[in-house]
Amino acid sequence: MPSSLDRRSFVRASLVAGVAGAVGQAPAVRAAGVRPVVVASSNGNRHKNGGTQTTVALAFERIAKGEDVLDALIAGVNLCELDPADDSVGYGGLPNADGVVQLDASVMHGPRRRAGAVACLEGVRTPSLVAKAVMEQTDHHLLVGAGAQLFARQMGFAVEADLNTENSRKKWLDWKRRIDPEHYLDPAQREVAADAAREAMIAHGRLDPLHVYGTINCNGVSARGEVCGVTTTSGLAWKIPGRVGDSPILGAGLWVDGEVGAAGSTGRGEANLYNLSSHLIVENLRRGMSCLDAGMDALRRIRANTVEKRLRNAQGNPAFYVNFYVVDAKGGFAGVSMYGTYKGRKVEYALCTEHGPETRPVEALIPEHP
Numbered sequence: 001m002p003s004s005l006d007r008r009s010f011v012r013a014s015l016v017a018g019v020a021g022a023v024g025q026a027p028a029v030r031a032a033g034v035r036p037v038v039v040a041s042s043n044g045n046r047h048k049n050g051g052t053q054t055t056v057a058l059a060f061e062r063i064a065k066g067e068d069v070l071d072a073l074i075a076g077v078n079l080c081e082l083d084p085a086d087d088s089v090g091y092g093g094l095p096n097a098d099g100v101v102q103l104d105a106s107v108m109h110g111p112r113r114r115a116g117a118v119a120c121l122e123g124v125r126t127p128s129l130v131a132k133a134v135m136e137q138t139d140h141h142l143l144v145g146a147g148a149q150l151f152a153r154q155m156g157f158a159v160e161a162d163l164n165t166e167n168s169r170k171k172w173l174d175w176k177r178r179i180d181p182e183h184y185l186d187p188a189q190r191e192v193a194a195d196a197a198r199e200a201m202i203a204h205g206r207l208d209p210l211h212v213y214g215t216i217n218c219n220g221v222s223a224r225g226e227v228c229g230v231t232t233t234s235g236l237a238w239k240i241p242g243r244v245g246d247s248p249i250l251g252a253g254l255w256v257d258g259e260v261g262a263a264g265s266t267g268r269g270e271a272n273l274y275n276l277s278s279h280l281i282v283e284n285l286r287r288g289m290s291c292l293d294a295g296m297d298a299l300r301r302i303r304a305n306t307v308e309k310r311l312r313n314a315q316g317n318p319a320f321y322v323n324f325y326v327v328d329a330k331g332g333f334a335g336v337s338m339y340g341t342y343k344g345r346k347v348e349y350a351l352c353t354e355h356g357p358e359t360r361p362v363e364a365l366i367p368e369h370p
């Protein structure tokens, strides 16, 4: 619970949602019978960007006050994007193999049935807001690279020469020094060298094992049953320049259906690009599954489709982690993961209800990563 926001304030804020709904119509809470909820990856309850609230707490408070759900979620993830201590997102996100921070983000607005996304965006600290501008100011769903940056500039976003922080640059240099100094090995060798470098950095305590990939996904539902979601990331650390993960791809790293629910992901994006997992989860909700069952089904699909030897461990299971954060339009929620622990770290997710922000262990398909 953030220091400035005690349990009573949360209950009060939740009540305000009901009262706001009562103006000119039946109280929203009772009308839709939904208890608002916000779920996110665990960094959603970690970083405060120098303020007093985490992502899920801020988003929940704004939703409870009756603000637009997507605006509330974006305001929440902006904290992580702007906080240099979160090196998986936005400003200070871990850069690509050339040391350049390239950001991906997507947003989906359930009630308005609209979506926007950006990929490989350089120089703008808050790609989630640029994704929202794509949604609102264009006829398109996805802008990439130099075009996305030009669009951001035209929309009035500050474009900076470099989004690295001392932390992200130091980590990149460390990585660079560990791989072949020529760097451009043939792709197979490069992959092996890059993996080995990441593993060594984890072993030496230089890299958080849960932040080799790293992202924030945040989804929420209001008392009126309005569902929205946002995913924003600096993507896979030291990725090949131009590599786009699942985060900005609708259906992969985020999917929202205003009638049904929302799902988003962190972890190995390629698994979600191949399986369109977030879309699969929301379609499972449509067929009546619970958030937990819908998420587990996607994890099973990924496990079944992970057949390449290099991607499997000795047990034949995926050698990577992937997590989903799910809400349904009735206020149900779940945080699920391929593994309950990964390289010795408990895998968790962030949640906020009227009882305040919490960090909880995920429900896992496989209890422990070997």
Ligand code: ASP
Binding pocket: 212, 213, 214, 215, 233, 234, 235, 236, 244, 245, 246, 247, 253, 265, 266, 267, 268, 269, 270
């Ligand atoms: N899914 C993101 C990607 O593959 C990274 C992450 O979530 O950690 O780009």
